[in-house]
Amino acid sequence: MAILIRVAFDWDAFETELTMAASSAVRAMVRAAASETPYAVAFSEFYAETTGVIYLPNLALATEESVEDPDCRFSPPDWEHQDYEWGETNSEWGDRLSTAVTDLPREQWEQEWDRFAQAMLNIAARTRTALVADGTLPDDVVVYLDDEAGDLLVRSVTPEELVRHFPDYAASADAERAVLSMPVSQRVAALAAAAGFTPGPPSDLGQERAVDLLIALGEAAVPVGIAALTRRDTAWKGAKLLADLNVATPDVLEALWAAVPLRGHGHDWAGAALGRLGAGREVLARHDLPPATRAAAVTAPYTSFRDHGGGHPPLTYDLLGAGLADASIADLVADELKPGRGYCTLDAADLPGARPGLDHAEPLIRCHAVVVLGDLTGPTGPADLDKDEVRDLQRRIDELATEDPDSEVRRLAGYRART
Template sequence: MAPVREDPAGRRCFSNGHAPTGCKDAQVTALLNWAAFEQTLTDALTTAVRSVITTHRDEQFYAAALAGIYREQNALIALPTLGLNSIQALSKHPVEDQPDLRWSVLDWEHVDDDWLPDARSWEQALTAEACRDTTAHWESTFQRYLMLLVRVCQAVRRRSQDLLILVLDDEHHELLIRDTLTPSDVRRYFPELDVRAAEAAQVAALPGDTRAAYYVSRLDSFDSEEAESALRRLGPAAVPALVEMLAVSQQAWQAAKLLGEIGQADDSVVRALDAALTRCSGPDQAWIASALSFLGRLDLVFSKRNQLPHDVVVTAICAPYTSFRNYTLAPRPLDYRPLEEVFEHHPGYAAALAEELAPGRGHCDLSPAEAAEANRALTSSHPAVRRHAALCLEALHR
């Protein structure tokens, strides 16, 4: 799968330059027929797998996998690539490389992006279904899609006897393997998962600060998203370890992001972020500025605005109103007044703010209690504020 990164405004983009089909390009009037989708995928996968095996009778295939599932939150959900690999193909590589290549589908000898007939229509229908409501609906649709792929692989495996057929995805690696395969298959083909499960049980028994240090050490590893989730769940217990991480160049951004999501705005956190703001640069600096804003200390960013890049200040101003807010444990109540004050007293930022808050750039989800503030903002003298509030209210009332 192409690596996915988030910018401080909470938007997701693929780092390989892939230009996805967004929701606006996927206007499909009929709702997705999930049963027909599942049956179509099952039949097409059966046909594609049998075709490869029949064409290459001299090879002993050990697995087929669906992988490379591109997605962009609130936009594209793509269909997976199909890969098959044989023992003979794997043996062409040096022995020391084989463990990594065994499950690296895009490095397999037989890879097919066109295994599903009428793939674009199904992709458009799936994306349109995901995008027809809130971010939460997009997430639940994507999870339903993954479970559908699990069932498809299980059904095709029953038709293909001994061939292992599974779904592989970096973000949901262990979950999909355990859902697709039997426990005995997991022990045989992915023994490292049981080792990790035992390790996780040991970590869970540790004191909170020790657990936090462990998960911080995993932020730059294969299971970094799992580590991020664990740190968010730890909440205040994770704060000291994350504050220390602000001193690490090219990792400070992740610490700042998590501090903002945990939402503890005590003096130690604010002082550490403020001290790091002008010491850092690039993504580190942008996330630190955004975290300060999200914790209600945009004043500290503005006090140093002459030392900061223009886009860093703009991103910080907008942070409380973007989808970054949707990942926090307890977001601060919606308040458009700080944004309106910037429009009124610092007009030099107005054009960039309007662009950053434009439709399609990722807006925050509201709770019902925040509807009153959004309704008040509908009467704001600033068009960008009115437009943003209207988008949020529209999503809330869907």
């Protein structure tokens, strides 16, 4: 029997050879842009799949003459001078990298991604040093990483370059530092305005980041969510915030119940929040509520919506079973949870309640359990699960792939068994 041995990736050689490759590629682009004035080089279009491939980014050069639109000045995909093949060296580092990281457990893969990010930062810095030293690029050139989130971009430039060339990122960083320096009560108020829960001037922080910082405050942010529930235009945001905070105090539950009869879609969000906070059975029992609201309370703990925020009650299939047994909302529930809609991600605490789903009488529940338990026990799952339990779950999924009476369960289980 062949034994697969995973050889440690040589990051030092990766950095050395790809710095040389990037330098050669930029020199070629500068020659092709003869008489033009370079002002920026960017590594852009980063692509990775968690526990899967990590691809090398594209490399692009900007010159004063070739980038006329001010809006495109630091938008590498819009630049004329591109080299998509700069990393295709004789050592095949791109292929070797993807091979080395594919199918690693999530925690280990994330460590390798962090090391890749640092390697690219080093490659960019060393490429800049080499090309400024030999006169290929001017002293004031900007060489940076252009990632979608902006995390690597901020790390790849100096503070002065950030302020001069990427003022939006600089302003956001300054705004975050300022708000984090405030006492908690002031921070809550500032974040509530920045996130759009209360009136206030526009913030450089951005609504999405402001919400993340509110969630990080935990119970201190609860009054923001409760207050938002009382206004029709912010009710849905308040319900979502309270669900994401995962603070099921009597005050929170009372406020959500008061919001359930709201007109518009706010009541559906309130129902979903109650479902995520453990009150789904109570919402399901309220036949005076709209079917969509009751269905939202049933499905919310089982969709990717549950993964937002700071935590959740452990998963069981009791609520979903009850919802599917209720003829008035069964079709709505089944439509919301049909495969491909986006299921929740399990953690170890969910395992005792999720395991019975593989043997549930309801096919939809078996479908859900096959997918989420397959993910939990696969390479994207936590590394600290009991190995005997993992083998038992995988064996059961293999059995469902051939023995389950429902074709969709067999299909999903067969896919999980092959990956």
